[in-house]
Amino acid sequence: SAVISQKPSRDICQRGTSLTIQCQVDSQVTMMFWYRQQPGQSLTLIATANQGSEATYESGFVIDKFPISRPNLTFSTLTVSNLSPEDSSIYLCSVQQALTEAFFGQGTRLTVV
Amino acid sequence: ILNVEQSPQSLHVQEGDSTNFTCSFPSSNFYALHWYRWETAKSPEALFVMTLNGDEKKKGRISATLNTKEGYSYLYIKGSQPEDSATYLCAPQSNDYKLSFGAGTTVTVRA
Numbered sequence: 530s531a532v533i534s535q536k537p538s539r540d541i542c543q544r545g546t547s548l549t550i551q552c553q554v555d556s557q558v559t560m561m562f563w564y565r566q567q568p569g570q571s572l573t574l575i576a577t578a579n580q581g582s583e584a585t586y587e588s589g590f591v592i593d594k595f596p597i598s599r600p601n602l603t604f605s606t607l608t609v610s611n612l613s614p615e616d617s618s619i620y621l622c623s624v625q626q627a628l629t630e631a632f633f634g635q636g637t638r639l640t641v642v
Numbered sequence: 643i644l645n646v647e648q649s650p651q652s653l654h655v656q657e658g659d660s661t662n663f664t665c666s667f668p669s670s671n672f673y674a675l676h677w678y679r680w681e682t683a684k685s686p687e688a689l690f691v692m693t694l695n696g697d698e699k700k701k702g703r704i705s706a707t708l709n710t711k712e713g714y715s716y717l718y719i720k721g722s723q724p725e726d727s728a729t730y731l732c733a734p735q736s737n738d739y740k741l742s743f744g745a746g747t748t749v750t751v752r753a
Contacts, residue, residue: 533685560739562740562741564743569745570745571646571731571743571744571745571746572686572731572733572743573643573743574643574740574741574742577740587643588643621685621686625739625741628673628674628691628693628735629691630676630688630691631676631678631686631688631733631741632685632688633685633686634685635684635685636685
């Protein structure tokens, strides 16, 4: 199992600013994932963050908008840049090993005003 | 990322009644099928990870079945309790290990 501490739990941000979300895992993991859930939508994978390499982004998501850091095997950050109201969502980090269950952070509820 | 459909989107159940709902997914490139429960203000919590056609798994009053050939899974809740109120997410896992989540079925159990 894995315990993930995700910060902040919620924030209200002005348009044009950025928010950085942090996830700390209590064990070393190879792959970390970042998801977004827009209102009324399903959890959508933003990118996969591997330690020592660039993050791999899914279709529709770009590094300039969602830069990710993965400095070691227990920590990752996701920045949501140049915020607009459409970025208002719940953001989740997750870890998973192959065929095992995924473990999630508590989520960050972002509101852009 | 796979196209996943969950039905119904929401349902209301009387306490003590049983219920079930479905998850449909593409049967090609199948690796595993995950079910999660997501309660408000909490992290999604894993219920089951299933891999084989015909798999049946049970956790307390909740159980799930898997048909990989036709691409569907059922989740059953027996004798619903208020604490079962949550959104239930299914997520097929493809052979690149990525999860594709459905929009979820939100269950509300009325006392």
